[in-house]
Amino acid sequence: MLHHNVKKAEAISFSEEVTCRHGGETLTACYQCGTCASSCPVARLDSRFNPREILKLALLGEKDEVLSGDAIWLCTSCFNCQERCPQNVEIAELIFALRNIAIEAGNSPNIYADFGGALIADGRIVAISKFVEKKREEFGLPPLKPVGVEDLNKILEATGFTKPEQKEASK
Amino acid sequence: MEQPKVGVFLSDCGKQLSEILDFDALTNFVKGVPNVALIARGSEFWRGKGLQTIVDAVKTGKINRVVVAESITKVSDVNIAQAVEDAGLNSYLVEVLDIKDHCAWPHRNAPKEATEKAKAMLLSAIERAKLLEPIEKLEFPALKSALVIGGGIGGMQTAVDLADLGFEVNLIEKQPFLGGLAARAGRFFPTDDCAICIQPPSSDVKTITHTSRKCVYRSGLSEIPNLNILTNASVVAVEGVPGNYKVTIEKKPRYVDADKCVACDKCVSVCPVEAPDEYNANLTNRKAIYINVPSVYPQIYTIDEDACKFKDCAKCVSACPTNAIDLDQKPEQVTYNVGSIIVATGFKEFDASAIKEYHYDNYPDVITNLELARMIDSFGPTGGAIVRPSDGKPAKKIVFVQCAGSRDRRYNPYCSGICCMISLKNASLIKEANPDAEVSICYIDIRTTGREHEYYYERARDMGIKFIKGRPTEIYADEEKGKLIVDVEDALLKRFLDLEADLVVLATAMVPPEGTAELAEILDIDLEADGFFKEYNAKLRPTETKQKGIFLCGGATFPKDAPTTSLHAHSAALKAAKFLNSGKIVKDLRTAIINDEYCGDCEFCPVMCPFGAITLEPTTENHFVARVNDLLCEGCGVCVGTCPLNAIELKNSTPNQMAAQIDALLSVNGTSKPLVLAICCQECGHTAVDSSGMAKMEYPANVRIIKVPCAGIVRVNQILEAFKAGAQGVMIVGCKTDGCHYEVGSEKAENKADSAKVLLKEYGIEPERLEMFKMVYIEGAQFAEAAQMMTERVAKLGTLKLMGDS
């Protein structure tokens, strides 16, 4: 259940911050009907995530709660909600926008840092694990070779991927 | 024409204006203006002794043009015009200017500048008065008859009202029976009585009290001598003008002679063909020859063309004891001449199969509220039992789904307004008959905004109906359980519910019925973006259209409940009666005039005229020229502003008259500031100037006001000419786009301002010297601000240098 105080000035500024973002434009159209929540496969399984609730929190300006928790990282981007929302709220896109804001605020969960680290180090999001190698052997597949990351890293550096916070600050 | 002899009447409004303006200077100034035959000063001229002074001067022939400088021009205008007309001078030869609100008050702290501005205003009024032309009246007979399209409770009540008032009324209904939605809805909120009853005509000799209500079948509708009812009928063509329309109606055959049928039902018992019973939401079948329910109006059987085998069967023909059946009947066309037309075509339920996840088209147990209403009706196909259409078994668990297709940007973005109440009513009726039924309503918001409406919500809760705040995402079938499952989040509990249901009732959106767009085209009236008929003004004229003789009623303009439909019906009848009552139409001929010599072969004005008053007609040399219908022309001048060939003029707003006024307004400055011309529409623009003055808001006296009928009349070259005449800046002040009194005028003016800016640049004039503003009466402060802003802006730009200036 929701127990939040509406902090007016802040509320305006956070929802504005979101609607100014690419993907965040449709936030204020939400009228809390819950179609997205009941469409969402994650929300059924994990009570930490409910798309309707995330939008409500964002609308009420509960910035810290939205950005610091696990919720926004649990979305699988299946777009079920977005297909069905009667107000054409782009819910999945909104969650991307919220994630971007969170990362800029230094709030990315460890797993994303791990993904990023793996990409920089090995050129892969998922590191080659013993388990995978064993499975490949069982299937008669050749072992995975490391890929060259030099060129990739040039791109990652040039685009600011390696230092997301700095990228935002330099804007 | 006689030489103009202008009488100038200067009112000091009980000395308050002479404290600011130098009246002696004004009098001396006016004295020197050619053609001024009389100057009078007084306290007020719009009533009493002052007005008598004007009347006397007119009567003695001393003057033949009247200029009055007054304070409350909007009231005095009418009074003076009437008195002048009564005194024998055409009322259009009067010019009233507001030297208080447009001059003395806003510039009271700069009395010298104000006096100079007053001189310019007086000169402008005198120059205009000299060029004014008398305007005659158009008068022709109007038919005291009407056509009402649609025989629902709206159309029926309008028809009865008009018939009661003595008009000849033709009521046409495209279905074989009258009643519309009400005939199928059973019981109605907020009275909890039957839907299909109306107030009987006062001609009904047995109407005991004036509060009496009667079912349509016993209302005596058919016996009203001046009410002609046609079923199976629709309009195919309309010609003519308001007051005199010729309507062509196509009447589908009924195959049963109304004068012979005695409604004995013998035909039905012999008919071998069954067809789905549309009236009963296809929940059962009926025969090819049928009536909906025994109590319908008219109580005459009809044959379903698509189902009947005609000559291959014809069993009913021999069974009929009165020989009423005629299988050879053909469609007929009839024409009526009527003075006005009332559109009462209602609405229908949205086809919910568009919402794929609700499976309306493939789960028989997903139904709509109208279908449910047929089940609730004890005369209906189930005799009042609530069953699962899939197997006919009693429905114990019933789930309502609100906003099915309403408030949904994918289908209909609007709230249909009545479906919350319909579901509350139907849910309660189910609960009342079967207290054991489990009834739930899934809603986003519950809307119960009428008197007694909230009570339905209260009663429903009291009866144990469950309310779930959430819009279901999907309805699916659980084959094992043999139930439907409604998948919804209860947003208040943040809990996911899979509601089991025997029956799911969709509270569908309400949308315009088929044929609405075609009818709008035939009648030449507009539709809103939602597809319903457009009201001329939603706030003040909800039952009128842009066509003077065509009115709207009931659900045709938007989904409505019965109380609002009744209000609408009576309003439409009153409006139509007011329009036709005197049997004639009288109208001032302040209309647009085409100059045939210049006009030719373009289609701008016919398309642009907001009232459809202009048509193109062929000439003998195979050209086309525009023709203005004087009756339809509202005198806005949008056509004038549109014509690329300057081939149209509006009487008393001609380019010459306007140029003379502008020259005069800019002839005297008297301030150190650059002259700014504000071209204001006579509606919201000019009243915003009034209200700023009335509220004593200040702006500089270099801002000069000219009133035009509508901002849409302004032509690009006029703007250029204003600069040539000495304006350093030009403001165009019109209504808000959506509030324009002439529909498109303000928008057109804005487009023109934009193109004028491009031209100004070409001529080396800074485009910022021109600006369009849109405001309403209450925004006087905005006008004062805009005037100040334009003055400062233009001052910064320095003196305007025109090409050719040295």
Ligand SMILES: Cc1cc2nc3c(=O)[nH]c(=O)nc-3n(C[C@H](O)[C@H](O)[C@H](O)COP(=O)(O)OP(=O)(O)OC[C@H]3O[C@@H](n4cnc5c(N)ncnc54)[C@H](O)[C@@H]3O)c2cc1C
């Ligand atoms: C399921 C349901 C339940 C309702 N319950 C309630 C209630 O409890 N209380 C309440 O106050 N209101 C209720 N309403 C609303 C109520 O039915 C309407 O307010 C009312 O019917 C409107 O009357 P109308 O005459 O404007 O339109 P309609 O009833 O729709 O009648 C319009 C008529 O015009 C005819 N027509 C359409 N197009 C043409 C054409 N081109 N040419 C000729 N004829 C044409 C139609 O066939 C129809 O007969 C309910 C509506 C529905 C759908």
Ligand code: SF4
């Ligand atoms: S479905 Fe759309 S409108 Fe409904 S709660 Fe989710 S985002 Fe808001």
Ligand code: SF4
């Ligand atoms: S009246 Fe109720 S059910 Fe109908 S659209 Fe509006 S909110 Fe939805």
